Amino acid sequence: MSHSMTRAGQIEAALLASLQESATLQDSAVIQDSQVQGVTLCAAQSRKLPGMSGTGLIERPVSWVALAGFMGTGKSRIGWELSRALALHFVDTDKLITRVVGKSIPEVFAQEGEGYFRACEAEVVQRVTRLEHAVISLGGGTFIHEENRRTLLERGPVVVLWASPETVYQRTRHSDRPLLRVDDPLGRIRSLMDERESVYREGTIHVHSDGRPSEELVEEIIERLWGWQGGSGWPPSQPLLVSDRATDGRASD
Numbered sequence: 409m410s411h412s413m414t415r416a417g418q419i420e421a422a423l424l425a426s427l428q429e430s431a432t433l434q435d436s437a438v439i440q441d442s443q444v445q446g447v448t449l450c451a452a453q454s455r456k457l458p459g460m461s462g463t464g465l466i467e468r469p470v471s472w473v474a475l476a477g478f479m480g481t482g483k484s485r486i487g488w489e490l491s492r493a494l495a496l497h498f499v500d501t502d503k504l505i506t507r508v509v510g511k512s513i514p515e516v517f518a519q520e521g522e523g524y525f526r527a528c529e530a531e532v533v534q535r536v537t538r539l540e541h542a543v544i545s546l547g548g549g550t551f552i553h554e555e556n557r558r559t560l561l562e563r564g565p566v567v568v569l570w571a572s573p574e575t576v577y578q579r580t581r582h583s584d585r586p587l588l589r590v591d592d593p594l595g596r597i598r599s600l601m602d603e604r605e606s607v608y609r610e611g612t613i614h615v616h617s618d619g620r621p622s623e624e625l626v627e628e629i630i631e632r633l634w635g636w637q638g639g640s641g642w643p644p645s646q647p648l649l650v651s652d653r654a655t656d657g658r659a660s661d
């Protein structure tokens with residue numbers, strides 16, 4: 409990216425490239441949001457009718473949704489699959505930042521520092537919450553920062569994916585997450601998850617991912633989104649109770 413461009417301009421250009429890519433990969437050319445000549449199908453139904461999802465006869469529970477949660481819970485993968493199921497654009501904020509800065513996430517952390525990464529993340533949140541027709545996969549730390557959380561929850565539903573520390577460890581051990589580059593990654597996962605858990609609980613819908621295939625998760629997310637009442641999720645309505653923080657409580661909202 410050119411140095412003469414402002415970061416906002418760089419984000420705009422990178423976003424455009426991401427959206428073009430996501431549209432190119434879209435398997436249906438024209439998707440209508442609601443009724444088409446009196447015929448509507450919800451996304452779940454259309455997936456049971458092969459061929460129908462490409463015809464534009466599709467109705468979605470939402471036209472914008474974000475995925476939050478700890479590293480390795482599946483935000484990037486499930487977000488992508490959810491975007492295909494709902495025929496929406498897909499934006500992964502980490503990939504967007506990689507495009508904007510021209511460096512991988514580990515390089516951004518090592519060369520620019522975490523503070524720089526968090527500043528990019530905050531700007532990207534401001535931009536992606538103004539998008540229409542998109543599934544947004546956040547980085548694991550994005551939702552932790554209050555201003556990001558407020559902006560996201562005012563925009564639309566935030567689905568939080570959960571997994572046990574052991575599952576996160578298995579899913580991330582062969583990848584390069586800068587925050588897990590330590591002697592005892594499982595211990596680090598446990599302590600960081602503990603630190604962040606109460607904040608993740610401010611999300612709109614909570615889905616546990618341990619031992620569950622992605623198709624099942626996408627299906628559950630879509631069903632839960634149909635049941636979502638709408639409205640701003642900010643400020644969080646329920647004060648957090650200590651008993652709510654039990655491990656079993658993570659799967660429900």
Ligand SMILES: Nc1ncnc2c1ncn2[C@@H]1O[C@H](COP(=O)(O)OP(=O)(O)O)[C@@H](O)[C@H]1O
Pocket residue numbers: 477478479480481482483484485486548579580617619620621622625
């Ligand atoms: N439900 C799942 N079951 C098995 N593996 C999964 C599941 N969700 C994600 N993964 C895998 O775990 C790894 C981390 O997933 P990713 O989507 O990058 O997580 P995140 O974006 O939350 O860090 C990837 O290899 C991905 O394919």
Ligand SMILES: O=C(O)C1=C[C@@H](OP(=O)(O)O)[C@@H](O)[C@H](O)C1
Pocket residue numbers: 477478479480483484502513546547548549550585586587
């Ligand atoms: O939890 C975090 O603070 C981070 C999570 C990562 O994203 P994923 O959750 O997609 O791995 C990435 O944004 C960065 O390494 C920091």
Ligand SMILES: [Mg+2]
Pocket residue numbers: 483484485502545546547
């Ligand atoms: Mg990710």
